[in-house]
Structures are given as C-alpha cells and as structure tokens.
Amino acid sequence: YVKSTKEILEKASKERYAVGAFNFNNMEFLQAILEAAEEEKAPVIVATSEGAIKYIGKGDIEAGAKLAVEMVRTYAEKLSVPVALHLDHGRDFKIIMAAIKAGYSSVMIDASHLPFEENLRETKRIVEIAHAVGISVEAELGKLKGIEDNVVEKESVLVDPEEAKVFVKETEVDFLAPAIGTSHGAFKFKGEAQLDFERLKKVKEYTQIPLVLHGASMVPQDVVKLANEYGAELSGAKGVPEDMLKKAIELGINKINTDTDLRITFVAYLRKVLSEDKSQIDPRKIFGPVFEQVKEIVKERIRIFGSSGKA
Ligand SMILES: O=C(COP(=O)(O)O)N(O)CCCOP(=O)(O)O
C-alpha cells in the first residue's frame, strides 16, 4: 500500500534500521524492487531522478512524473508492504513542482553544489512549498566525493556537523543527506574505502532527524566479474563494504540510496542471457530471468539494511 516517506523514515529512525531507496527508470526495475520488498515484508522507497522522469516521459516532465506515480500506485495498492515514491536529486524547480503536483510523497532539493547560505535559502523555499501541501523534503550537505586522508579536502567535501545543526533548524527539512565520503556510481573511493563516521555520529546527535546515505551501492565483485566475463568493461569497480553500511545504520542512517547495484546486476545477467539464448527474441523471456536477479539483489540489500520484516 502507499505510505508517506516521512512515516516510513521516522519509524526507521526510531527503531534504528534503514529503508532502501531504490531508483527505477522503467517498469521492470520498479516491478523487481516492489516484488523484493513484498517478499521481504519490508517498507520500501522507490525513487526517480530528474533523468528518470525525462526518460519515462520521453522529455515531457509532467507526463513522466504522472506515469511514475500511476505505475507505483497501481502496483503498490496490491502489496501488503508500505511503499513511498520519492524524487531523487531534484535541482530544477519545474521538475520538483511537477513531482509534487503528480503525487510524489517526498522530494529532494539538491542544492549541495551551492555555498551554504544559498543551499539553505533554496532548501527553505522548497520546504515551505512542499510542507504547505503535505510533502516531505530531503536536502544534502557536503559533496558526494571520495576523500583522501587529508584535512583540507575533507573540510571542503564532507558535511560540517555544526552547519548541519543550523541548516536543519533553519530550513525545517525532514531528511538530511550528510556527505561522509560516498559517491555515485561503480567506482567509489580513490584508495581504501573510508567513511567519516565521527561526522555522521555528530550530525545525528545535532539534528535528530532521519538521515540519508547517497552513493551507497556495494558493487558486488562476483556480479562485476560475471559482467566482465560476458564482455562488460567494469574492472576496478568498487563499492561500500557491508560492515561500513551496517555501521552507518547503527550511527543513524535510515534511507539508503541504491541504484548502481541494480544496474550492474541488470547488465551482467542481460549479457549472460543474450549470449546463452542466442535465438531468443521475446523480451519477456529475456527480461524475465534478468529481473529475477535484480529482485534478488534488492532482497539482499533489504536484509542488510535491517528492514526485512519491518512492514
Ligand atoms: O545515491 C544514488 C545512487 O548511488 P549508487 O550509485 O551508489 O547506487 N542515487 O541518488 C541515484 C542517482 C541516480 O541518478 P541518475 O538517474 O541521474 O543517474
């Protein structure tokens, strides 16, 4: 059934577990994510980035947002688990408004590329509008970038817990994504994986709101190897280790954005199915087994996040 992002995340924050926020760009990814949540009896957040809305609407933003909402509602109303639809990395005011108008439960205003004061002003503006119509808001502080062990870079890239305290108080934002060293995609971290847990601990203490981890894909090496065996070129791919994810959840992360793990699984098994079933032309017989695997990786993530059985 459909439930608000805010209710889903406040329960997670109180009970110290995390809920997956899985991105989708088409019907099959959405089906796989929702089936996984249902089988794990877990609450789930499904998310579209601005690029996903443009892709679903073939460039027509209103149509894309509307179709995303209607696909989610049509599937979710049959499920026994709570589902929320979220706009990921909203930057374009028109797209954020289109998502709110179409019926998204929450929107991210991503102004983290702007100086602190401008990020705060932009976020405050979206919060005022969204809250007026019962929609919750996520914002980001710091930049999604792997960090070396040097102080200067850390200060310019990672979240400043003191700033986070002021930011959340002034903007009344509902969820915060503090940058602690993760980054999007399959090639995270320059050297060894490292996250700044000290900063995360302080941000939770100072803000006491649900926190979000972006760039959280684990990039499983067995799947990367399989993809490469069937012709992909993903050597050097690296993600967030399981023990670090679990520690981040203990320290107060409640929403975990995961896209790359689904993409890598999709690519590995699509290549495998196509190369093994050379006469197959029925998309259902190709996508069927591929998205079974995508469903499985989502179930694995839900179990690691601790939200299995929390519906
Ligand atoms: O944090 C994440 C995903 O992190 P991951 O790459 O580690 O899965 N996200 O917000 C997903 C961002 C997807 O954006 P786009 O559709 O423009 O490519």
Ligand SMILES: [Zn+2]
């Ligand atoms: Zn992100």
